[in-house]
Amino acid sequence: MKPLSRLRVSGLSGLGLLLAGLVYLWLYLPIMLLVMNSFNASKYGHSWQGFSWKWYEKLWGNSALIEAFTNSLTIASLAATGATLLGALLALSLHRYRFRLRKLSSGLVFVVLMSPDIVLAITFLIVFMALGIQLGFWSLLIAHITFCLPFVVITLYAQLRSFDPYLFEAAQDLGAPESAIFTRIVLPMLRPAIAASWLLSFTLSLDDVIISSFVTGPGYEILPIRVFSMVKVGVSPEVNVLATLLILISLVLVCLVPWLLKRKA
């Protein structure tokens, strides 16, 4: 049935491939422009004025920007780890346990998923003010963990549901405590989904602008806040360099992830 249906759309596929190609070109064109301009001697990047490392040197001298950059990576990796751990516990309790507030739990996850960033941002700001939490590292971390949480829960919950339920029952009948079921059965079986959730959380955290702008504090600045003040008024070639570095890091990660997964398996 499948090959047949594929044959029948073959007329579409030429056009379809063209469309997909154009969309990817569109998605990557702005980024490629940034990479190119990071090596461009011209400040405004309107034309190519020769190859130069000078913006890399300039970034190296901009310690505030570099600090914001490393802070962003720190928050992203810590938030991804926290969200994955908390999300795993949440997904497991939603899947395995029947408790009174289960509906509330899943409902709240759904609320986070659906609330636009700007709404989440002000809810975080208000609660941090009410609780007296200083805006800075902790407020950023808590906010990032929370907005990544639903994506982790959805990924892991879907995976848990695809498992054979008898597996858990068998473990239980053989006397395994809940904590052992979690560490010896659930976590190993979920490993690919956990890796995927971590990566997704990391991605979302790095990409965020809106929530971070509300819960950041003067003591702990992350990339989007720093960059926002730089690009709002004019052009800053250091940002091109940063973008190039970020792309380089993503390329390394892209190559590293399959290798890591293979090694563990």
Place this chain on the structure above:
Amino acid sequence: MKFTPTFRQLAIWLSLSWLAVFVLVPHLLVLVTSFLTADPSNLAVWPLSLDAYARLWDPVYAGVLIDSLYLSLMATLCCLLVGYPFAFVLSRFSPGVRAVCLFLMIIPFWTNSLIRTYALKMLMGNKGLFNDTLLALGIIDAPIRMIYTEFAVIFGLTYILLPFMVLPLMASFDRLDRSLLEAARDLGANAWQRFWRIIVPLTMPGIIAGCLIVFLPAMGMFYVADLLGGARNLLLGNLIKNQFLVVRDWPFGSAASVALIVLMAVLLWAYFQANRRVSRRGGLEDENLT
């Protein structure tokens, strides 16, 4: 069995209290704040008042609301027009190719969306690549003004939000039972009929989910409006951000957010309705069929 209650309680209580403290309480606090009185030094104080909501109807702010509804709607339509055929093409690939394609769509996210918006700003400048190309091709004689227009904002929103449209659409296409298309074809439906009477209705949950995930956040993306639309208050997000971080009128900012939440609730209701309709029509989600 000693660990059973401990671990179970730990899992439930840790996750539940996190959600309560950082999701439930904050949302309630926004609702409460929206009914308080603004106070420059204490942000929001008693007594309760409806001032904030009354100000939403002020022509200036109502104008922002209408503008941002229009811009978000246009961005959502553009995302749908590009994303629907794109998701369709992607869903036809083998699982391996599709995974690579999805990954390629995610990678740009690692370059922060603010930086990507900045890239768009350079593309659309008077001496940017778009104008240069059009001039070189002889399509235009003088640079067109693209940056700081509503077009630029719609373009930017579409660019940033497209992946959020594509993902739910792909999930929908995955669930589409291909044999229904074959049956329709065998029964004499032409391509047009198959598209409008089978593919579109059956992927409606994906369409609505995608529109929801694009439309609502689009209204909040203040940095896109700031960078590409100039210094005007174009989006609801700009308004809310200004009220919270600049003017410090928290009740009014909260009221604007509550308006957004109400809109969200209405759209979610539509989404669940669409889901139910598809199940009744015998999509794959209908448990009576599988």
